[in-house]
Each structure stands twice: as structure tokens, then as C-alpha cells.
Amino acid sequence: MPVTHLIMAILLAGGAFVLGASVAFADGSGDPAAVKNEGGKYYDKESNPTFKVQSDGTVDWSTYSGFRRYHSDCHVCHGPDGEGSSYAPALSNSLKTMNYPDFANVVVNGRKNVNTAQESVMPAFGTNPNVMCYLDDLFVYLRARANGAGSARQAAKARREA
């Protein structure tokens, strides 16, 4: 390849790398960047609830609240930090493709998969106030997990500063 083409190729490859690095994370609900704050809760540009990490690594209150609720009602099956278990899927992964209405639908109505060798049951939480009152917080926490935020360390920091 002529030298100029080689240089162009290197420049293009370098450019693609820089672009790749600056692309914002996205998940099933789209770009999670917070654009609005209403009474301490953050929303993205589609008005879906979202998380916000301060520059010092502290997460918002919803993420912290969701972290607590998750670890009281969901982690027995879905594993600590939304990382999944042999019984239930990793929600830190699910939320990469799942949007808010689909998430709410599964949590409210539950889901049963009897086609697998082992019957797999997600209970319905629609009548459980400890879950329903915090549905947004659970979503926000798991959305943070899907985007590499909301670790136990970050949540502990939010608790100390609350």
C-alpha cells in the first residue's frame, strides 16, 4: 500500500478508536445520561428514570435505594450486584436490552419458563409494596449496573454521605 494510504489508514483507525471511546453507554431504554432532576430523581431525555454518578463516584439516592431494595428482595435469586446465579439471569446484563416498561411488566406480573430442563419462575411482585413502591429505584439501580456503575462500593459511599 502506498505510504500516504498507510498513513490515512492509521489515522482512520486511530479516529475510530477515539470515537469508540467517547460514545456514551446505552441500554434497553436508550442513552442513560441524566438530563433532568425532579425532586432528587434523575430522568433521561426519554423521561425514563435513570442514575447519576457524581464526579467523586457518589451515586444518586435512587440508585442507593434500589441497591438496598434489590439486596432485600431480588438478590437471593439474581445474585449480589445483579450478577446472576445458576437459577436466575444476570439483571446487570438484562437491562442492557430491556426497557423500563418491559422491566416493570416482568416484575409486576412475574414470568414462568417451563420449557427449560429446570422450571424457571420469576415471582410476581405486583402486590408487594416493598417492591412496587420502589420499582423506579430498582430499575435505576439495575440500569446503573448495566452501564458499569452502582457498585456496592459506590452505594456504600452514598449511604455514608446521606
Ligand code: HEC
Ligand atoms: C424466587 C427467585 C426470584 C426472585 C426473588 C426474583 N426473581 Fe427475577 N427472575 C427469576 C427467574 C428464574 C427469572 C427468569 C424467568 C424466565 O426464565 O422467564 C427472572 C427474571 C427476571 C427478569 C427478566 C430478565 C430477562 O432477562 O428477561 C427481571 C427484570 C427480573 N427477574 C427482576 C427481578 C426483580 C427486580 C426482583 C426483585 C424485586 C426479582 N426479579 C426477584 C427469579 C427470581
